[in-house]
Amino acid sequence: xxxxxxxxxxxxxRNISKRFGGNQAVDDVSFDVTKGEILGVIGPNGxxxxxxxxxxxxxxxPDNGSIELDGIDVSDWSxxxxxxxxxxxxxxxxxxxxxxxxxxxxxxxxxxxxxxAARRLFMRPDMGLDGEVDDLIERFRMxxxxxxxxxxxxxxxxxxxxxxxxxxxxxxxxxxxxxxxGVNLTMLADVEQQIRDLNVHDGATMVxxxxxxxxxxxxxxxxxxxxxxxxLMEGTxxxxxxxxxxxxxxxxxx
Amino acid sequence: xAESVNVPQSKAADGSDALDQPxxxxxxxxxxxxxxxxxxxxxxxxxxxLGAAVAVMPVxxxxxxxxxxxxxLSVLLLVGVNVAVPLDxxxxxxxxxxxxxxxVAFMMLFPIGKSGATxxxxxxxxxxxxxxxxxxxxxxxxGQVSLAPAAFLGIGSYxxxxxxxxxxxxxxGVTVDLxxxxxxxTIPIAIVVCMLxxxxxxxxxxxxxxPWLAFVTLAFSLxxxxxxxNEDGLTRGSRGIRVLRNxxxxxxxxxxxxxxFYYAGLFYLFFSLTVVWWIVRSPWGRALKAIRDNSGRASSxxxxxxxxxxxxxxxxxxxxxxxxxxxxxxxxxxxxxSYFVNQTIDFFLATVAGGLGTLAGPLIGGSLITLVADYLRxxxxxYRVWFGLFVMVMMVVAPEGLAGSFNRFRAxxxxxxxx
Numbered sequence: 001x002x003x004x005x006x007x008x009x010x011x012x013x014r015n016i017s018k019r020f021g022g023n024q025a026v027d028d029v030s031f032d033v034t035k036g037e038i039l040g041v042i043g044p045n046g047x048x049x050x051x052x053x054x055x056x057x058x059x060x061x062p063d064n065g066s067i068e069l070d071g072i073d074v075s076d077w078s079x080x081x082x083x084x085x086x087x088x089x090x091x092x093x094x095x096x097x098x099x100x101x102x103x104x105x106x107x108x109x110x111x112x113x114x115x116x117a118a119r120r121l122f123m124r125p126d127m128g129l130d131g132e133v134d135d136l137i138e139r140f141r142m143x144x145x146x147x148x149x150x151x152x153x154x155x156x157x158x159x160x161x162x163x164x165x166x167x168x169x170x171x172x173x174x175x176x177x178x179x180x181x182g183v184n185l186t187m188l189a190d191v192e193q194q195i196r197d198l199n200v201h202d203g204a205t206m207v208x209x210x211x212x213x214x215x216x217x218x219x220x221x222x223x224x225x226x227x228x229x230x231x232l233m234e235g236t237x238x239x240x241x242x243x244x245x246x247x248x249x250x251x252x253x254x
Numbered sequence: 255x256a257e258s259v260n261v262p263q264s265k266a267a268d269g270s271d272a273l274d275q276p277x278x279x280x281x282x283x284x285x286x287x288x289x290x291x292x293x294x295x296x297x298x299x300x301x302x303x304l305g306a307a308v309a310v311m312p313v314x315x316x317x318x319x320x321x322x323x324x325x326x327l328s329v330l331l332l333v334g335v336n337v338a339v340p341l342d343x344x345x346x347x348x349x350x351x352x353x354x355x356x357x358v359a360f361m362m363l364f365p366i367g368k369s370g371a372t373x374x375x376x377x378x379x380x381x382x383x384x385x386x387x388x389x390x391x392x393x394x395x396x397g398q399v400s401l402a403p404a405a406f407l408g409i410g411s412y413x414x415x416x417x418x419x420x421x422x423x424x425x426x427g428v429t430v431d432l433x434x435x436x437x438x439x440t441i442p443i444a445i446v447v448c449m450l451x452x453x454x455x456x457x458x459x460x461x462x463x464x465p466w467l468a469f470v471t472l473a474f475s476l477x478x479x480x481x482x483x484n485e486d487g488l489t490r491g492s493r494g495i496r497v498l499r500n501x502x503x504x505x506x507x508x509x510x511x512x513x514x515f516y517y518a519g520l521f522y523l524f525f526s527l528t529v530v531w532w533i534v535r536s537p538w539g540r541a542l543k544a545i546r547d548n549s550g551r552a553s554s555x556x557x558x559x560x561x562x563x564x565x566x567x568x569x570x571x572x573x574x575x576x577x578x579x580x581x582x583x584x585x586x587x588x589x590x591x592s593y594f595v596n597q598t599i600d601f602f603l604a605t606v607a608g609g610l611g612t613l614a615g616p617l618i619g620g621s622l623i624t625l626v627a628d629y630l631r632x633x634x635x636x637y638r639v640w641f642g643l644f645v646m647v648m649m650v651v652a653p654e655g656l657a658g659s660f661n662r663f664r665a666x667x668x669x670x671x672x673x
Binding site (some may be wrong): 057059061078079080081083084088089091095097098099100104107108109111112117120121122123125127165166169232 | 532533535537538539540541543544547548550551552553554555556557558559563635
């Protein structure tokens with residue numbers, strides 16, 4: 001796989017901090033996301049990765065700092081507004097619409113990006129999304145499950161669906177929180193394959209939080225290592241692998 | 255180089271823990287109890303049957319004549335067919351439309367040979383049915399509890415009646431000459447007034463997810479009652495207003511006699527059902543369902559949770575307002591007491607007992623609080639006790655309401671037939 005990317009930053013994260021009571025969960029975190037890259041975010045449990053995501057996507061309001069999308073400061077935007085402008089995400093815990101079919105899950109994920117709310121009221125229920133959605137279902141090898149209720153799928157399939165939902169609207173950047181978490185070995189290769197496919201063929205830009213090192217080192221172009229809410233280092237997978245500070249953090253030197 | 259990160263390698267990656275994954279393959283199948291915004295003909299047929307049963311029940315009210323008997327049998331047949339035929343097939347589609355047509359025809363032809371008293375009941379059923387249809391949009395589809403439908407019914411009634419009288423009113427020392435608009439023109443005004451008011455009170459209440467809308471609408475109901483009761487110069491207070499029905503003609507037909515006025519209510523009921531059906535089958539319906547399923551996820555995918563729930567609440571309130579305009583003409587006398595919170599409780603019970611999140615549920619619920627309630631009058635004030643008990647038992651054994659139970663029954667029968 002070629003790991004070449006443009007140098008155009010699409011998302012700029014600057015000085016994000018978030019404190020819960022006496023716990024400084026995220027401390028002055030800054031990084032850029034370049035168009036077309038996969039950026040890995042790693043770090044031990046409780047180092048603030050998920051809190052960072054929640055700050056970037058609007059679920060939490062950070063105490064400090066800003067996030068820019070294509071040069072526009074979106075720090076004050078609501079989560080749906082950020083989503084409509086191209087910041088998609090998944091959550092650490094699986095979040096799908098269990099009582100809806102796989103197809104409807106994906107349509108829900110795609111529909112708010114089309115037309116205004118008033119126009120959507122008078123659009124056909126499928127909104128012309130059928131082709132696009134079926135195409136994605138096909139690529140994720142879930143064609144036989146398209147009309148199945150999402151709640152009836154296996155955990156691995158649900159995890160895939162969750163990831164697909166973040167990507168169906170072709171977001172500027174997709175923030176994926178542990179796409180491989182809890183996925184068994186056979187499915188794991190599948191998830192990795194789909195993510196790489198979307199990046200290489202569709203140019204999808206992704207920020208991925210992951211605990212599975214093999215998985216993230218194989219996928220990411222660049223990796224940000226976090227520890228105790230701060231960015232410890234940033235670099236290519238090789239640089240990160242060989243950095244003594246990273247080893248120290250993971251061996252519990254603190 | 256790889257050994258430096260050996261420690262953090264996740265357990266799943268080295269395979270040792272892969273077998274400890276919980277067995278998610280054997281999850282219990284989930285049944286989608288809420289019908290997904292589809293017109294469920296069997297339920298509508300069930301309503302027809304209920305209506306027919308109510309019509310033939312008491313001796314001396316309508317009488318059991320051949321026509322009713324025929325209706326009864328055909329509706330019974332339709333229910334049977336509905337239970338047996340899966341809706342997603344072509345035959346199912348046909349059954350769907352035939353049942354709907356049967357229901358419409360039944361409601362249209364029902365007044366023939368009926369007494370004025372029966373038609374008053376059915377007129378009230380149509381009007382209150384529309385309120386419950388609106389409440390079901392707010393509660394069943396948008397997932398927010400509004401405790402103000404009776405208040406909006408009242409606002410609709412007073413708005414419509416006051417704009418129809420052409421009299422002087424005094425509010426806060428200012429005397430205003432109100433116009434004498436035709437009755438039909440006051441209905442959309444009542445709807446719009448209620449929608450605007452509901453946006454006004456819903457906007458702050460829906461800022462955060464939670465039961466806040468219920469609290470705010472409850473306070474609003476009490477406030478509306480106080481205003482209606484005390485603003486003597488505007489509403490004539492507790493003395494109420496005798497409503498003059500003097501200007502309601504459509505295509506030269508006088509709509510005021512009880513039999514004809516029933517059609518006005520019926521048309522409004524169909525209108526409400528169409529509005530809700532339209533919203534639920536449009537992409538909005540999918541967004542509303544997603545919000546009920548998992549609002550956090552919906553929001554992260556671009557679904558503006560607040561706007562969608564607010565609109566669901568506003569449309570539901572608007573439908574109650576328009577129903578209020580008709581209600582005032584149906585009962586010919588309006589007073590603040592008719593719009594107190596206890597009326598809301600009736601609507602609430604009807605919505606829940608009928609079946610939240612279904613299209614036919616409100617019709618069943620509406621018939622419970624008007625038609626069935628009328629036959630429980632002999633119990634005096636006890637009827638609310640019986641009705642309340644009934645709903646409590648239902649909440650325990652069938653929380654999805656009568657319509658939901660029926661859907662479940664149909665699913666059960668079809669599973670039996672399949673295997």
